[in-house]
Amino acid sequence: MLNYKRITHNHSDVLVMIHGFLGNVHTFEPYISKLEAYVDIILVECPGHGEGNDFKATWDFPYISQALIETIVQFHYNNVYLYGYSMGGRIALYTAIHYRDHIHKLILESSTPGLETTDAQIARIKQDLQQSASMITDYAAFVKRWEQLPLFKTYHPLTHVAEARQHNSRLNHEPLAVAKALIEYGTGKQPNLWPHLPELKLPVLLLTGSLDTKFCAIAKRMHTMLPNSTHTIIDAGHTIHVENSQIFDTIIVSFIKEENHD
Helix, strand or coil: CCEEEEECCCCCEEEEEECCCCCCCCCCHHHCCCHHHCCEEEEEECCCCCCCCCCCCCCCHHHHHHHHHHHHHCCCCCEEEEEEECHHHHHHHHHHHHCHHHCCEEEEECCCCCCCCHHHHHHHHHHHHHHHHHHHHCHHHHHHHHHCCHHHCCCCCCCHHHHHHHHHHHHCCCHHHHHHHHHHHCHHHCCCCHHHHHHCCCCEEEEEECCCHHHHHHHHHHHHHCCCEEEEEECCCCCHHHHCHHHHHHHHHHHHHCCCCC
16 A cells, blocks of 8 residues: 545545645645545555655556555445545556546546656656756755756746645655656556546546646647546646645536536
8 A cells, every 4th residue: 555644524435635845744735625525535655755764666657556455445435536646647647547546537637647658758758867867966956956946937826835834845855765666667658548448437637727738738639539528727837736726626616516427
């Protein structure tokens, strides 16, 4: 099983939330108060993030998805709504494809089905190896560079509290652990999931920020391939849940509550 935090009000359904790279089990705590009225919540911590990491295991997609399902099924919920942000969305999509009977609905924020060619995957693996080496050499400098990526440009400036919380969360990791995570389940190591999208019949909500043009284009294409999907663009960048949290939770509640249209 994975590390997790469970918030329960004895609902029959659960929302399972998977953070992005350099997040942790606490990432979504400021954004879930409205959601708690409708579902129990399981906040999952990905391998290499937080504490208690098993360095002997190989953290590939089959390993993580199986551990995720084991974490969920122990509670015997009626319906499981699986949400993933960025890296967490890649894990969520892989899990939904390979464990379809366990997932009722899928929510992907700023995520991707992966790279489509072997050459692109190899190039990304090489890049991730370089990044992982820089983490081990000087982790604080790596985080500073990471936060300055154009990907994280925001629609409106973050509050000082939100910015500090995000920064401290990113710093609070063991460099060797997050380096291993990047090497073993970074984008380059993700299987190409594009061919599997037409097979995924469950309702899927795709969320992207209007400033995040790369992931808007990815989601637009995903929407054309998924049989039962909705693509919603929000005034935000890559981190919608941080930048526009009120709209974020409103949209998720609406998606959870609506009847299946499949």
